[in-house]
Amino acid sequence: MTRPTYDFSGKNVFVFGGTSGINLGIAHGFARAGANLSVASRNPDKVAAAKDALSHTHPALGFALDVRDWDAVKAAVDAHVAERGSIDILISGAAGNFPAPATAISSKGFRTVTDIDTLGTWHVMRAAYDALTKPGASIINISAAQAWIAMPLQVHVCAAKAGVDMITRCLAMEWGRDGIRINSVAPGPIAGTEGMARLAPTPEAEARVNAGVPLGRMGTVDEIADACMFLSSDAARYISGAVIPVDGGSTAGRMLSGLS
Numbered sequence: 001m002t003r004p005t006y007d008f009s010g011k012n013v014f015v016f017g018g019t020s021g022i023n024l025g026i027a028h029g030f031a032r033a034g035a036n037l038s039v040a041s042r043n044p045d046k047v048a049a050a051k052d053a054l055s056h057t058h059p060a061l062g063f064a065l066d067v068r069d070w071d072a073v074k075a076a077v078d079a080h081v082a083e084r085g086s087i088d089i090l091i092s093g094a095a096g097n098f099p100a101p102a103t104a105i106s107s108k109g110f111r112t113v114t115d116i117d118t119l120g121t122w123h124v125m126r127a128a129y130d131a132l133t134k135p136g137a138s139i140i141n142i143s144a145a146q147a148w149i150a151m152p153l154q155v156h157v158c159a160a161k162a163g164v165d166m167i168t169r170c171l172a173m174e175w176g177r178d179g180i181r182i183n184s185v186a187p188g189p190i191a192g193t194e195g196m197a198r199l200a201p202t203p204e205a206e207a208r209v210n211a212g213v214p215l216g217r218m219g220t221v222d223e224i225a226d227a228c229m230f231l232s233s234d235a236a237r238y239i240s241g242a243v244i245p246v247d248g249g250s251t252a253g254r255m256l257s258g259l260s
């Protein structure tokens with residue numbers, strides 16, 4: 001299958017959580033399409049490695065920070081603006097997940113996940129607002145099926161990602177007047193990622209996951225990157241406030257054994 005090509009030459013893209021897995025794949029997609037990249041996450045080694053890897057066309061900027069820390073997020077946006085002037089495309093993808101029954105999740109454990117995913121997304125968007133290109137900016141928040149499908153062992157993540165999608169919808173309403181489009185992308189199970197290592201840690205669990213996908217396989221980070229580039233392109237100029245599953249049909253309905 002041929003990947004579509006996009007041209008984001010000269011565009012300034014900031015990916016929060018963009019140092020590994022799906023978000024790094026998204027950052028690579030935009031970098032290959034000619035954009036200037038900034039990335040941020042907690043681990044300085046991961047930030048340095050991503051900064052190097054994303055500097056193939058233009059030098060990338062990297063910031064070691066925790067999205068739960070408002071001052072640190074604001075300082076990174078200010079440093080990005082001092083260097084680049086604006087943000088054309090903003091991706092909020094930092095997240096935390098651990099599978100656990102509700103009775104094994106402490107107050108701190110629940111708050112940790114909602115603070116990273118939901119409060120973190122708010123911090124990223126609020127801190128970026130002044131720097132966003134108006135009109136024309138595209139914001140994509142990385143969601144998950146947990147936002148609208150209840151799952152055992154995932155009450156904290158379900159609550160956190162549902163909050164992320166409501167931030168997408170509310171700010172699409174408020175900031176649409178500025179010509180800013182905001183959407184959520186909800187990846188399905190993506191092969192080779194930290195998320196899948198935590199939720200499907202054995203070959204048996206992986207086989208069960210594959211069986212639950214109508215297209216019969218996990219997705220790839222490139223497939224999520226392609227969706228984000230489409231949503232940030234002029235082809236998607238009238239799409240805003242949407243939550244878009246990119247999941248091989250996983251959330252279209254329920255697979256019934258023996259009927260396919």
Ligand code: COA
Pocket residue numbers: 095096097098099100104105106107108109110112113194195198
């Ligand atoms: N079961 C129950 N509670 C757990 C847990 C588990 N498996 N793992 C962590 N927690 C709880 C901790 O016990 C702690 O609460 P407590 O002090 O009351 O016990 C709380 O979560 C915070 O843990 P801590 O390790 O201090 O948080 P952190 O901020 O350093 O890390 C996590 C955040 C826990 C989400 C960590 O897994 C992480 O950094 N994840 C990022 C990568 C990731 O999850 N990728 C997949 C994205 S889909």
Ligand code: NAP
Pocket residue numbers: 016017018019020021022023040041042043044046047065066067068093094095096116142143144145186187188189190191193194195196
């Ligand atoms: P990942 O590699 O662990 O990506 C998470 C990224 O966020 C990392 O770069 C991590 O880097 C950063 N991060 C975590 N906590 C942070 C914090 N407090 N502050 C700043 N940065 C933080 O996991 P992934 O599986 O690729 O997941 C990426 C996104 O896709 C997440 O939003 C996840 O919910 C979503 N998703 C994944 C799947 C899947 O199949 N994997 C499915 C649906 C949705 P540091 O450790 O350096 O902070």
